[in-house]
Amino acid sequence: MERDDGGVPGLAASAARGPEAGTDFVARGPGAGADFVAVGLAADLVILTVRDGRLQVLLIRRGIEPYLGRWALPGGFVRPDEDLEASARRELAEETGLSSERLHLEQVATYGAPDRDPRGRVVSVAYLALVPDPPAPVAGSDASSAEWVDVADLLQDRAGTADDGLAFDHRRILGDGVERARAKLEYSPLATAFCPAEFTISELRGIYEAVWGTPLDPRNFHRKVTKTPGFVEPSGATTTRDGGRPAQLFHRGTAHTLHPPMTRAG
Amino acid sequence: MERDDGGVPGLAASAARGPEAGTDFVARGPGAGADFVAVGLAADLVILTVRDGRLQVLLIRRGIEPYLGRWALPGGFVRPDEDLEASARRELAEETGLSSERLHLEQVATYGAPDRDPRGRVVSVAYLALVPDPPAPVAGSDASSAEWVDVADLLQDRAGTADDGLAFDHRRILGDGVERARAKLEYSPLATAFCPAEFTISELRGIYEAVWGTPLDPRNFHRKVTKTPGFVEPSGATTTRDGGRPAQLFHRGTAHTLHPPMTRAG
DNA sequence: GCAAAAGTGTTAGAGGTACACCCATGA
DNA sequence: TCATGGGTGTACCTCTAACACTTTTGC
Numbered sequence: 035m036e037r038d039d040g041g042v043p044g045l046a047a048s049a050a051r052g053p054e055a056g057t058d059f060v061a062r063g064p065g066a067g068a069d070f071v072a073v074g075l076a077a078d079l080v081i082l083t084v085r086d087g088r089l090q091v092l093l094i095r096r097g098i099e100p101y102l103g104r105w106a107l108p109g110g111f112v113r114p115d116e117d118l119e120a121s122a123r124r125e126l127a128e129e130t131g132l133s134s135e136r137l138h139l140e141q142v143a144t145y146g147a148p149d150r151d152p153r154g155r156v157v158s159v160a161y162l163a164l165v166p167d168p169p170a171p172v173a174g175s176d177a178s179s180a181e182w183v184d185v186a187d188l189l190q191d192r193a194g195t196a197d198d199g200l201a202f203d204h205r206r207i208l209g210d211g212v213e214r215a216r217a218k219l220e221y222s223p224l225a226t227a228f229c230p231a232e233f234t235i236s237e238l239r240g241i242y243e244a245v246w247g248t249p250l251d252p253r254n255f256h257r258k259v260t261k262t263p264g265f266v267e268p269s270g271a272t273t274t275r276d277g278g279r280p281a282q283l284f285h286r287g288t289a290h291t292l293h294p295p296m297t298r299a300g
Numbered sequence: 301m302e303r304d305d306g307g308v309p310g311l312a313a314s315a316a317r318g319p320e321a322g323t324d325f326v327a328r329g330p331g332a333g334a335d336f337v338a339v340g341l342a343a344d345l346v347i348l349t350v351r352d353g354r355l356q357v358l359l360i361r362r363g364i365e366p367y368l369g370r371w372a373l374p375g376g377f378v379r380p381d382e383d384l385e386a387s388a389r390r391e392l393a394e395e396t397g398l399s400s401e402r403l404h405l406e407q408v409a410t411y412g413a414p415d416r417d418p419r420g421r422v423v424s425v426a427y428l429a430l431v432p433d434p435p436a437p438v439a440g441s442d443a444s445s446a447e448w449v450d451v452a453d454l455l456q457d458r459a460g461t462a463d464d465g466l467a468f469d470h471r472r473i474l475g476d477g478v479e480r481a482r483a484k485l486e487y488s489p490l491a492t493a494f495c496p497a498e499f500t501i502s503e504l505r506g507i508y509e510a511v512w513g514t515p516l517d518p519r520n521f522h523r524k525v526t527k528t529p530g531f532v533e534p535s536g537a538t539t540t541r542d543g544g545r546p547a548q549l550f551h552r553g554t555a556h557t558l559h560p561p562m563t564r565a566g
Numbered sequence: 567g568c569a570a571a572a573g574t575g576t577t578a579g580a581g582g583t584a585c586a587c588c589c590a591t592g593a
Numbered sequence: 594t595c596a597t598g599g600g601t602g603t604a605c606c607t608c609t610a611a612c613a614c615t616t617t618t619g620c
Contacts, residue, residue, distance in 0.1 A: 567620105568619105568620085569618105569619090569620085570617100570618085570619085570620105571616100571617090571618085572615100572616075572617075572618095573614105573615085573616070573617100574613105574614080574615075574616095575612100575613085575614075575615095576611100576612090576613085576614100577610100577611090577612095577613105578609100578610090578611090579608105579609085579610085580607105580608085580609075580610100581606100581607085581608080581609095582605100582606080582607075582608095583604100583605085583606080583607100584603100584604090584605090584606105585602105585603090585604095586601105586602085586603085586604105587600105587601080587602080587603100588599100588600085588601075588602095589598105589599075589600075589601095590597100590598095590599080590600100591596105591597085591598090591599095592595105592596090592597085593594100593595090593596085593597105
């Protein structure tokens with residue numbers, strides 16, 4: 035874009051067509067050659083949470099073709115004057131019922147293979163959202179059924195059974211989103227985004243164990259988290275909700291990166 | 301996208317307009333409300349190299365409005381049936397004259413603020429490319445002047461002088477690309493992508509020093525690189541091109557991640 | 567008291583930092 | 594011979610991994 039290729043963006047007439055037209059979603063630029071293309075722009079969401087010690091993702095059961103009846107990531111088209119992140123945030127609020135102000139949201143990647151949507155050229159910008167445990171029961175959604183699904187079940191590779199998985203390229207998007215979350219837990223305090231305002235160290239450890247899929251030593255974990263500057267701050271209160279000796283409650287610290295990082299093999 | 305919002309992608313007639321039309325680049329969906337938008341899709345490139353010990357980026361001098369005469373990242377519109385990465389790779393080959401097959405290329409992020417291009421809604425997918433030192437002199441390019449520019453000069457914040465910087469939001473894109481490169485040098489063998497097929501350890505160290513902007517201890521660096529499994533493999537040959545005692549030559553190893561990672565403070 | 571979870575102490579080893587020192591070449 | 598960069602040895606420190614042990618609650 036923004037190159038000296040002579041063309042100023044504009045849509046030529048060939049694209050004018052009603053809805054339901056099917057395949058030819060492409061609008062070509064001014065010249066005789068196809069020097070640019072107008073595409074549908076969507077934002078899709080990988081909304082993760084940890085429930086019952088398992089990493090889960092919010093999915094929607096599709097009510098229309100294509101991929102009727104299959105699981106898909108929530109998402110929607112970006113509106114004409116809407117910023118990409120604003121669009122993702124709006125859809126996040128719609129799907130979870132949570133005021134998305136305080137939720138963690140970050141862009142992951144953009145998917146634009148020409149054939150990824152059988153209806154035409156649609157480019158999807160994927161966002162990763164992390165929500166704390168008792169996430170609103172997906173109430174106000176205008177969509178059909180939405181559900182929390184175990185990520186492990188979706189990502190395990192059952193060779194050949196590609197046809198009962200996620201719609202479109204959503205399995206790949208989910209994989210990339212989960213990989214991003216796993217990586218960021220190492221060097222950022224992002225795990226706290228899965229926790230309520232106040233949490234115990236072992237609840238935080240449960241997040242790490244669920245996302246990484248590996249057990250961690252409770253004693254070393256406790257020491258490391260409490261000694262990493264800016265990771266968590268004691269709130270003063272304690273709780274016995276996890277059983278045993280009362281545990282201190284903490285809230286998020288102010289750090290944006292962790293020094294030293296958390297280590298995965300432990 | 302891909303939601304049960306009732307609309308199948310298609311372009312309504314309002315968008316049909318000739319080139320040079322200027323601002324109204326937006327095509328609306330089927331309903332009366334603006335439930336989706338068709339956008340121009342571009343791929344922009346942050347092409348980095350290290351020359352004379354300095355991190356540099358390939359920029360183009362714009363020959364047309366808007367931002368006439370300003371520096372901009374190379375890039376162009378994605379073609380109708382072209383994959384995003386294929387588009388970036390094609391433009392990379394056009395700009396550098398190098399066969400882009402062997403060059404490192406990765407997606408960084410997507411920029412889609414509604415007002416980022418004054419001509420209309422254009423969404424840009426940014427890619428990061430790393431090329432080895434004597435990069436082809438930007439020959440076959442169809443564009444106007446292209447030049448290697450010091451990244452440090454472009455990114456230092458001179459408060460207020462926003463108007464002689466990069467066109468569009470390209471300064472931000474450049475910043476994100478450089479930040480990605482800096483981060484990946486830590487945990488991936490990516491620095492070798494800046495090097496020719498055979499290189500010495502101190503040449504590799506020069507890459508790190510230029511990208512991170514910090515001096516590194518030659519002795520510890522040497523030990524660490526040669527002991528990290530899969531980072532580099534000795535080729536058997538030696539060279540004296542850097543002066544002093546002959547240095548062993550190495551080529552890239554097979555590792556995709558570095559254990560342990562390189563450390564920035566050193 | 568007993569189970570369970572919180573939290574502290576300790577030790578061996580890996581890795582990082584700093585720097586002294588020797589090696590192999592060109593000029 | 595000297596300057597230059599290549600490369601090794603080593604001491605000190607921090608961080609990690611593993612695990613023994615004490616603390617404080619509920620039942």
